[in-house]
Amino acid sequence: MPELPEVETVKETLKNFIIGRSIKEVILKYDKIIKYPKVDEFVLKIINQTFTDIRRYGKYLLFDLDDFTMVSHLRMEGKYYIRNSLQEITKHDHIIFKLDNGKYLSYHDVRKFGTMELVDRHLEKSLKSISVLGVEVNSTEFNVSYLYPLIKKSNRPIKSIMLDQHIVTGLGNIYVDETLYMAKIHPRTLGKDIVYYQVEKLIKSAKEIIRKAISLGGTTIRTYQSSLGVDGRFQNELNVHTLTGQKCKDCDDTIVKTRVGGRGTYFCPTCQREDTVLIVGITGSISSGKSMVASLFRDNNITVIDSDKIYKKLLKTDKIMYNELISEFGNTIIKNNMIDRSSLGNIVFNDYNKRKKLNEITHPHIMNELRKSINEAKMNSEKLVVLDIPLLIEANLQYFVDIILLVYVNKTKQIERLMNRDNINEQIAKSKIKTQIDLESKRKLSDIIIDNNGTKEETAKQFMEIYDRLRSDGIVN
Ligand SMILES: [Zn+2]
Numbered sequence: 323m324p325e326l327p328e329v330e331t332v333k334e335t336l337k338n339f340i341i342g343r344s345i346k347e348v349i350l351k352y353d354k355i356i357k358y359p360k361v362d363e364f365v366l367k368i369i370n371q372t373f374t375d376i377r378r379y380g381k382y383l384l385f386d387l388d389d390f391t392m393v394s395h396l397r398m399e400g401k402y403y404i405r406n407s408l409q410e411i412t413k414h415d416h417i418i419f420k421l422d423n424g425k426y427l428s429y430h431d432v433r434k435f436g437t438m439e440l441v442d443r444h445l446e447k448s449l450k451s452i453s454v455l456g457v458e459v460n461s462t463e464f465n466v467s468y469l470y471p472l473i474k475k476s477n478r479p480i481k482s483i484m485l486d487q488h489i490v491t492g493l494g495n496i497y498v499d500e501t502l503y504m505a506k507i508h509p510r511t512l513g514k515d516i517v518y519y520q521v522e523k524l525i526k527s528a529k530e531i532i533r534k535a536i537s538l539g540g541t542t543i544r545t546y547q548s549s550l551g552v553d554g555r556f557q558n559e560l561n562v563h564t565l566t567g568q569k570c571k572d573c574d575d576t577i578v579k580t581r582v583g584g585r586g587t588y589f590c591p592t593c594q595r596e597d598t599v600l601i602v603g604i605t606g607s608i609s610s611g612k613s614m615v616a617s618l619f620r621d622n623n624i625t626v627i628d629s630d631k632i633y634k635k636l637l638k639t640d641k642i643m644y645n646e647l648i649s650e651f652g653n654t655i656i657k658n659n660m661i662d663r664s665s666l667g668n669i670v671f672n673d674y675n676k677r678k679k680l681n682e683i684t685h686p687h688i689m690n691e692l693r694k695s696i697n698e699a700k701m702n703s704e705k706l707v708v709l710d711i712p713l714l715i716e717a718n719l720q721y722f723v724d725i726i727l728l729v730y731v732n733k734t735k736q737i738e739r740l741m742n743r744d745n746i747n748e749q750i751a752k753s754k755i756k757t758q759i760d761l762e763s764k765r766k767l768s769d770i771i772i773d774n775n776g777t778k779e780e781t782a783k784q785f786m787e788i789y790d791r792l793r794s795d796g797i798v799n
Contacts (some may be wrong), residue, residue, distance in 0.1 A: 324396050325494035326381055326459065326532060327556065328540035332402060333376045333383055336427075339404045343421040344372040345387075352416035355429065358439040358449070367440060368392065368419075380455050380491030384446055393439040393446050394429070400436030403428045459492040460532050470521045476513030482583035483513050484524070493528060497535065499563040499588050501528040506724055508596040509582045509589055517600060517795040519725050523769055534559060562588040573721040593721045599700050600797055601707050602770075603723030605714040607761050608754055609740040611774040611781065612729045616710045618785045624798060625699045629711045632691045633684060637661045643687045650679055681717055689722070705797045715764050727788075728768035730761055735775050 324332070345368055353361045371387035378384060385392040394400075405411055405426040411418060412430065417438065419427040429436065439449055446452050457463035469490070476483055483489060484498045493501065502509050504527035507520055516524075538555040561571060565588060566579040575592035604619075606612035620626050636643050638660060647661055655666045670677040692709065699707045709723055720726060731739070733755075740751040765771060772784045792798045 326492035327535035347420035349418040397435035400431040455491040456489040473513040481509035508594040606729035626708045727770040
């Protein structure tokens with residue numbers, strides 16, 4: 323079934339062929355496609371009209387003529403072809419418009435589900451079918467103040483809400499699956515359980531996916547192939563839809579298929595957890611003020627799990643990890659019968675491959691401990707857990723959290739604070755920062771940003787705004 327990007331492609335392609343052309347004759351092979359007005363009146367009105375523009379609303383094509391707008395819905399299989407002669411007309415061409423250049427604009431529909439309606443120019447909203455549609459996914463009206471209340475009052479799965487054309491028009495099955503994957507939300511999560519920051523993520527993801535799909539001409543999979551020789555290329559960008567059994571690009575788990583609200587639904591069970599606890603990952607950079615924000619959560623009785631502490635503890639206590647590290651990095655990392663963190667740090671500091679090896683050894687152990695702590699919080703019926711993971715993004719651990727909170731400072735401030743904190747000069751401070759992904763790139767990957775360039779009070783105020791949002795979502799007390 324053609325979705326918004328495919329219809330957009332049809333629209334843009336057709337423009338080249340029919341704008342400025344007038345209709346000289348209408349040949350009817352199966353006139354039930356015409357829904358309004360009566361067939362005779364439709365033909366009478368449209369003869370001698372010239373195409374001035376083609377627009378789109380959701381999945382509807384709107385052909386503007388001198389005095390009228392023809393509203394066309396392709397449904398399952400509808401396509402427009404330009405035929406050079408009547409000999410090219412096939413048995414599935416149902417409504418054929420003869421143009422003043424001798425060519426034919428032909429509506430082709432194997433399943434005959436498509437519809438055509440003719441209204442006065444630009445009055446498409448007088449049709450019930452259009453007036454009941456929600457806002458368009460790629461319009462500015464599709465924003466969090468519109469969507470959040472609608473989602474929050476709903477007991478339906480988020481997948482069904484996002485597919486509901488009365489709420490948002492232009493998202494079909496393919497793009498909803500991809501949107502939920504990008505927003506890391508399980509398709510069966512009920513609307514009322516989704517939090518404000520996830521709604522923000524949903525909107526951002528949907529818009530990004532639709533923008534990309536439009537730019538690639540839509541998706542050509544077995545269910546729909548555009549006419550006029552234009553094939554979409556978005557099928558190469560799919561992350562979950564139709565990819566049952568393949569590995570997830572973010573976490574290595576396997577994509578599965580299920581049914582939600584009667585629709586085939588694809589998702590990654592690890593990236594899109596079906597869970598009762600929301601996991602917020604705090605990240606930042608050296609001396610961006612991450613631990614200060616973490617302690618604000620702690621002060622409000624939120625469980626904060628510190629991956630650095632877990633790492634330190636594991637270095638002391640985990641025999642398996644101990645042995646793995648010694649066999650990789652040698653005995654020089656031992657001091658007083660324990661692994662010396664700074665010796666280990668020195669070895670990997672300027673060596674990407676060694677750092678990678680270190681991560682490969684330590685991460686599975688750290689993740690295990692993180693999972694244990696999260697489960698403990700769940701047992702205590704906590705609904706929010708904060709993970710303090712300094713290298714969340716560097717280590718590609720985004721899949722582990724639902725929402726990324728970045729504590730941001732600009733570079734000048736960061737260097738200044740680091741010099742003060744560690745009593746070092748500017749050059750050393752700069753070299754310490756160099757090994758991390760810069761904060762500007764992290765900004766793009768984050769869902770909530772706390773700007774920590776100002777005073778402590780200013781940071782605390784931003785924290786309270788976030789806390790209040792989570793409270794109205796029922797996540798914290
Ligand atoms: Zn995944």
